[in-house]
Amino acid sequence: MxxxxxxxxxxxxxxxxxxxxxxxxxxxxxxxxxxxxxxxxxxxxxxxxxxxxxxxxxxxxxxxxxxxxxxxxxxxxxxxxxxxxxxxxxxxxxxxxxxxxxxxxxxxxxIKEVCLDDGTFVSDKGEVKKEFVNYFKKVLNSTNVCNLNVKEIQRLVNFQLESQVKEMMIKEVEEDEIKATIFAMDNNKAPGPDGYGAFFFKAAWEVVGSDVTKAIKHFFSTGRLLKEILANRLKAILPNFIDKAQGAFVGGRNIGENIMLCQELMHNFHKLGKDKKADGDSISLMKNTLSLFHKWSGLKMNCAKSNMYLSGVSQEEKKQFSAIINMELGELPFKYLGVPITSSKLKCGECKILIQKIVGRITSWRSKALSYAGRLILIRAVLFSIQIYWSSIFILPSSIHKEIDGILRNFLWSGASMEGKKAKVAWEEATWKLKDNLEPKNDDEVVYASKGITPPTLGSSTTNIPLR
Structure with a gap:
């Protein structure tokens, strides 16, 4: 301490x-x-x-x-x-x-304590529970309901469902639709209250299919919809009316697109000149737009957790604009969806967050008692995924790649201490030969695999799986 x-x-x-x-x-x-x-x-x-x-x-x-x-x-x-x-x-x-x-x-x-509106803290368990209940009562029971201007909303939202699509969404569920939905479920999906999983219903469909169909139709008639059927119906139309700016939770879209868009907006931000200079009118317009969004949706931006980024203006103007919108000024780089956003090429110092995240995962107590096989699985399934997520967005400096390779190599052969013991095989030559993509079961199989030799327990049929 x-x-x-x-x-x-x-x-x-x-x-x-x-x-x-x-x-x-x-x-x-x-x-x-x-x-x-x-x-x-x-x-x-x-x-x-x-x-x-x-x-x-x-x-x-x-x-x-x-x-x-x-x-x-x-x-x-x-x-x-x-x-x-x-x-x-x-x-x-x-x-x-x-x-x-x-x-x-x-x-x-x-939660040990909460901060109240007046800045005081409450740590008593009963008082903490009471403050949470009062807060959500205040939010959910609010009488501040906006009288929406329907014509104005229709002007902003151009999409409307066609009549045939509306009929498809509310039509009675059919037997073929029920069967197709059940057979599209994963065989290993967690069973329901009766203890039977999707695999059972698929295998015994000729026996239980009619009863299952009747039960599901009854659920629909009583208002208890089967979520998978409703999800399949929505899946076909969601991409048509969800804005393209929504990058995640929609099939065919990637959350990384949002990060790249943000990075593109900030590109050369520090070099912006007088032709793209902010002024008080534009800041006031942004404030009014956010207020209108709050009025219509009920969603209010938390200014205490938000920052304003300005370029090409004097310090006095920055203070003036910050006061107008009641938001603190921020500095680059800032973190967005777990990665740093900068106005120029990513530097080594800005990648230290990635190194710390990998080292932090390695040094956690869960990894200190792992065998070679366990450490191998952690590297392949978790640690490389962290690096790949960053690499899918940025061009990482070569020194960062080398540093990560060194950390993972030492972790594989030395454990969480990462003492840099002598490796049993060169990192560049580490190719794992596994039968039917099976993971190694013990340390001996890891050593066999790392040397490119098929362990006797894995048989003769092998598949080359590169470490990365």
Whole structure:
């Protein structure tokens, strides 16, 4: 516990000059070698500030409580509480060790306290529960209902369902539709209350098919719709009226498109000149548009969690525009859907978040007791997926790829300690030969596979599966 005078990532500092990678690497390497990690905490995220406001404010998380795996096993409910600064410019904090064996059995994901509208905190369990109930009563029982202008909405929303599509959505469910829906289900889908899964109904359809069809038709006639049938009907028309800006949760669209669109909007943002200069009128128009959206939809933007990014204007104009929309000014890069957004090519320092995420997953307690086979599965199924997600959006620097390869290579052969033991096979030549894409069952099979040799237990029929 104490003031380490260093941060572990870019999200632990706002304002002021950008700190170099060494400010993060030294502390992160020390924690990794000592098998330490931050104790979960509540209260202030930034534990030190220069006591300034506005653009001159600088805040960092310099104070922390570090614990090892043994502490987490013995005191799983412990947490640190960072309080508001008083005499010192650092936040004082206390460590709560939990409430004994009974509390150890409870979920660790619990809310310890809530902040009220007047800035005060409530930590009593009964009061916390009461505040949650009162808040949602206030939201859900609101009488502030907007009288929508239907003609105005129709002008903005051009899409309308055709008559034949409307008839298709409300028509009586047919036997062929019921059968097609059930046979499209995965055989391993979790069974219902009766204990029978989709595979049973498929295999015994000649016997139970008529009864199942009658039951489902009865559900539709009583208003209890089978969600899969309704989903299939909606699936055919959803892409037609969901805006193309919605990139996720629609077939054929990728959430990565939203990230690339945001990155494209911010491209060369720092070089914008007078031809694309913001003014008070445009800021006021944006504010009015957001207010109108809130009036129509009931959805209100949280200005406390939002930032405004301006370029090509003076500091005085930035302050003026920020006051108009009541939103703090932000600085690049910022995080969007888990990745950093910048106005130029991604730099090595901005990829440290990726490195920290991979190392954090490796050093978690779940991976410390894994065998070769377990570590191999974790690398292939989880760690490479994290890297691939970033690579599908950005062109990562080659040094980042090499650093990740080194981390994963050391993890495979040395475990969570990543001591860099001698590898049993070159990383570049690591190709796994597995029968019918089966995963290796033990350490011996991993060593066989890494050397390109078919283990006796896997038989003679093999398939080459590259590690990446």
């Amino acid at each position: 104490g003031d380490f005078n260093a941060i572990r990532g870019p999200n632990e500092k706002i304002g002021g000059a950008v700190w170099g990678d060494t400010y993060c690497d030294d502390l992160n390497n020390c924690c990794r070698e000592a098998n330490l990690d931050d104790l979960r905490y509540m209260g202030n995220h930034f534990t030190w500030s220069n006591s300034s406001v506005g653009q001159k404010r600088i805040a960092c998380k310099l104070d922390r409580a570090l614990v090892n795996e043994g502490w987490s096993d013995v005191l799983p409910d412990s947490y640190a509480h960072f309080l508001n600064p008083s005499i010192s410019d650092h936040s004082p904090y206390v460590v709560n060790c939990g409430g004994g064996e009974e509390r150890r059995k409870r979920s660790r994901n619990s």
